[in-house]
Amino acid sequence: MHVWTRAKRLAAVALLSVVAATACGGPGTHVRADGKLSFTVALIEPDLTTVPLLAAVDTLRDQGHEVDVVELAEPELAVEGLAKGDYAISAEATGPALSAIEQDAPIKIIADVVGNQWALYGRSAVSSCDDLNGRPFGIFSEGAVATAIAKDWVAGECGAGKRPDYLTIGGSDVRAQALASGEIDATPLEISDAVALESSGASGLTKVVDFAETLPDLHPQTVYANTAFLTQHRGVAQEFVTALVREHGRINADPRHLVALVRKYLPEEDQEDVATTARRYRDAKLFDAAALTRRNVQGTIDFFARAGVIERGMTTRDAADLSFIEGASS
Structure with missing residues (x-):
């Protein structure tokens, strides 16, 4: 796209x-x-x-x-x-x-x-791309850099025919709240919003992939x-x-x-x-x-x-x- x-x-x-x-x-x-x-x-x-x-x-x-x-x-x-x-x-x-x-x-x-400060956070049951098949995945917009990063990861890591269900729901802070409330199963977040999510006491979440490590350049x-x-x-x-x-x-x-x-x-x-x-x-x-x-x-x-x-x-x-x-x- x-x-x-x-x-x-x-x-x-x-x-x-x-x-x-x-x-x-x-x-x-x-x-x-x-x-x-x-x-x-x-x-x-x-x-x-x-x-x-x-x-x-x-x-x-x-x-x-x-x-x-x-x-x-x-x-x-x-x-x-x-x-x-x-x-x-x-x-x-x-x-x-x-x-x-x-x-x-x-x-x-x-x-x-x-x-590159982006990382993918998900519910605790998410440990791989395949776990997100058909699951709600929060993005900011189709044109956002975090969306491009996430879709690049999905294209390389998900099995054949397996893709999440992308939902456009707003900025990083809004998506963090949606993840904490269970509205979505995964979303890319910036460091500041990940920290805010942690300090809010949200539980049952995990860092699925650190894009600074997978895309170092x-x-x-x-x-x-x-x-x-x-x-x-x-x-x-x-x-x-x-x-x-x-x-x-x-x-x-x-x-x-x-x-x-x-x-x-x-x-x-x-x-x-x-x-x-x-x-x-x-x-x-x-x-x-x-x-x-x-x-x-x-x-x-x-x-x-x-x-x-x-x-x-x-x-x-x-x-x-x-x-x-x-x-x-x-």
Whole structure:
């Protein structure tokens, strides 16, 4: 099944209206009289995984740049804005970015947001894919990355003719509740929702498969940027990536740093499970903005080609510019 068809459509529309890159790095980027930049970063409903990005933005602001952050409902909207040059940088689902890059959108992946944090949780009686044959299996949407990951696992692990009954029932937190109440027998969850599920006292559940282990080269959430911005304001782009790498390093050194970032940037977030979630991220080594390599970027591309998001043939060189994370590590 082909997923992210909306992403492809939006990217195509965006490409028809892309403004030719100017010396300012796109219509949404301006050089001020003092030589500092004014530009926009687009994020999709910021959560615990994106607070390091907000801290990196503040580092640029401290250096005198004017950086606006806009919150969008869908990654496709960020991709469209990047292609037009309205936004300089964004960070979210990798699939829509690759779909746009396939259509020659001026976008490059430059860093990682968070590693593959998805795992499949199920009722205690579920120990294999075959146990889910005909059973209710919760998904967010047909086009969601977690759905693509889950269906990839089903295709490889279920016996001939055996498939779960996919039910579209909402976000990771909603699906966690549905699993706890017995409405579904399995669903892919993010770490934060798995922690919330555990702390709620839900019983009779098990982790069926950790997709970080079965798909080690998959990076479903990445940072990407407008290529004109990267070319014409390379120094600022490097400052941003370096700041992000350092924020991730601080989290890995002490997960309490992530707790502090959540408290600062998402004060309305339920703080009860944040400390546990932060330790889980640190223990799993999921926060590493510089984790991208030629191999795992190609592995990510190959996964999305297998999922039908893009055609086969794209290479790491087509999709990413890894020189910024190399520069951050030097």
